[in-house]
Amino acid sequence: MSDNGRASVKPTIADVARTAGVSRATAARVLGGYGYAGADTRQRVFDAAKRLAYQPNELARSMATGRSNMIGVVVADIENLYFARAIRAITDTASANGFGVVLANTDEDIELERDAVRVLLANRVDGLIIAPTSSIEVDHLISAREMGCPFVLLDRRVPELNADTFAIDNFRAAHQAVASLIKQEHRSIALVSNAPSHGEQHYLISSIRERIDGYRAALHDAGIKIIPNLIVLGGWDTENLARQLGKLCQSANPPTAFLATDSSVALILLNVLREKNLSIPDQVSLICFDDADWTTAVTPPLTVVSQPIKELATTATEDLIARLQGLPPGPAKETLLQATLIDRGSVSGVLVKSRMERQPQRVRD
Numbered sequence: 001m002s003d004n005g006r007a008s009v010k011p012t013i014a015d016v017a018r019t020a021g022v023s024r025a026t027a028a029r030v031l032g033g034y035g036y037a038g039a040d041t042r043q044r045v046f047d048a049a050k051r052l053a054y055q056p057n058e059l060a061r062s063m064a065t066g067r068s069n070m071i072g073v074v075v076a077d078i079e080n081l082y083f084a085r086a087i088r089a090i091t092d093t094a095s096a097n098g099f100g101v102v103l104a105n106t107d108e109d110i111e112l113e114r115d116a117v118r119v120l121l122a123n124r125v126d127g128l129i130i131a132p133t134s135s136i137e138v139d140h141l142i143s144a145r146e147m148g149c150p151f152v153l154l155d156r157r158v159p160e161l162n163a164d165t166f167a168i169d170n171f172r173a174a175h176q177a178v179a180s181l182i183k184q185e186h187r188s189i190a191l192v193s194n195a196p197s198h199g200e201q202h203y204l205i206s207s208i209r210e211r212i213d214g215y216r217a218a219l220h221d222a223g224i225k226i227i228p229n230l231i232v233l234g235g236w237d238t239e240n241l242a243r244q245l246g247k248l249c250q251s252a253n254p255p256t257a258f259l260a261t262d263s264s265v266a267l268i269l270l271n272v273l274r275e276k277n278l279s280i281p282d283q284v285s286l287i288c289f290d291d292a293d294w295t296t297a298v299t300p301p302l303t304v305v306s307q308p309i310k311e312l313a314t315t316a317t318e319d320l321i322a323r324l325q326g327l328p329p330g331p332a333k334e335t336l337l338q339a340t341l342i343d344r345g346s347v348s349g350v351l352v353k354s355r356m357e358r359q360p361q362r363v364r365d
Contacts, residue, residue: 011052020048071320072120074104074113074130075154076205081263081292082309083131086154089313090129097321099126108133108196108205108236114140121149127320129313131155135206152320154313157206162332166316170207173305173339174214174259175221177287180303180341181257182222184349186285189224190248190255191215194234194241194265211261211289230255238268245272256350260288263295266302281348291342300345307339 017027022041030037030045031054037045048054071094075083091101102125104116113133117140120128128151132138135158142161144151153165174191181189195208204212212231219226232248234241248254249272260266266288270280278284280300288295291306315335323329 011054013054015052016045016048016054019052020044068124068126069098070100070102070123070125071317072102072104072117072123072125072128072130074106074116074120074128076106076108076131076133078103078105081290082155082307085309086313089310090317093314093317094321097318099321099324106133110134110137117141117144121147125149126324127151129154129316129320132158133205135160135204135209150320150323152316154316155207157210157334164316164319164332165334166312166319167207167334167336168307168312168339169336170210170339171214171217173289173307173341174211175218176214176339176341177259177305178215178218179222180343181259181285181287181347182218182224184257184285184347186257186350187224188227188230188253188255189215189219189257189259190230190232191259191261192232192241192245192265192269193261194236194238194268195261197233197235208261211259215259234265234268241265242268242272245269246276249273249276249278255284257285257347258287260286263288263290263292263304266290266295270298280346285347285350287341287347289339296344302346303344304342305339306342308337312337 013027013031014024016031017024020027020041022045026037026041027045027048030042031049071090073087073090075087077083078087087101087103094101102120102123104120106113106116110133113130117128117130121144127149128144130141130151131154132141135156138158138161141151141158141163145161145163151163153161153163153167155167157165157167178189178191191212193208193211195204215231216226229248232241232244234244245268258269260269266286269286273280273284273286280286287303287305289305289307291304295302295304312335
C-alpha cells in the first residue's frame, strides 16, 4: 500500500522511458534485449528500471520479440543420476545467461517424447536440449527444426539429424573398462544394460550401442570369443533384468566379471549377487558406468567409469544459447568428451587367485 492508502501502481515501460529521457520504443528495445541502442542509452534505461523497481511483462515481451527466453529440456529419466546431474548443469548455465528451463521426462517412450516436443513448441520455447529415445524415429525433431526451433543433442548421437551433438566417447570408455578386466585375466565378461532387447542392434540408443561395440572390440582385440548370452539387456524391465542375471549367475559357466552400463543397473546386479552369495571381488569383479555417491559407500567401493556430465551439459547449453543469441549457423559439430576409469576395490585377478587356491597349504610345526 502507498502512503495515501491506495494500492501501489506498478511502474510501466512508459515510466522507465520518461525517467531515462528516451522514447518508449527505445526503452522497450533495451529491456527486451532486441534491436540496437547505444551504451549510454542502455545504461540510462537500466538505471531507470532499477530505480523504479520495474518488472517486465514477460508475456508481452514474448509477443513483441517472438522470444520466450525459455529452453525446453527433454531427457529419458530424471531419476537417473546421469540426467539428474545434467539437468542441474543445464539450469545453472541457462539461468546465468538469462534463460529459464522447462523440463520434460520421456521414460524412454518415443510417444511421450513426441508429446513433450509438441507441448514445448506450443509453449514457444526458444530451443531444445534433447536426449532422443530413438535413433530412427526422429520426424518430430525434423519438424521442430523446420518450425525454426533449434536444438542440440545430449548424450546420444543421431547422424540423420545433422545436429550439434554433445556426448561421451562411449566406445573408448567401454573398451578401456573391458580391457582392464582382461588384464586381470578375466575371460568370461558380461555386459549388463536395462536397454530394450530388440534383436536389431540399430534400435538401441547410441550410447548403449557404442558401449556394446567397445565391449566387443576389447574382447576381439584380446582374441576372446564373443558369447551372445553374456550381453544382457533388460528391456527397461528391472524384474526381467534381475531374472536374467540370476539365471546367468547359476549357469554352468557363469561370468567372472561384469560391466554395468549405468549405476542403476549396477544396483540391480549387486542385489542379485547378494542373493546368490557371490562376493565382490573374491568371486566376481564389477565395473559400472557413473560415479554415483553410493559407489564409494558400499564395501568394497566400486571401480567406475566416471563421466564428465557437468562439463558436457554445460557445453551443450552454452552452444544452444550462442545460437539463440545470433551465432551464425554453421555445419553441425560433434563434441565427444572422455570418461575416466577410476580403479577402486571391486576388481581382482582370476588366474592369479585360482593358482593361489590350488597351492597346497603348508603345515605349521
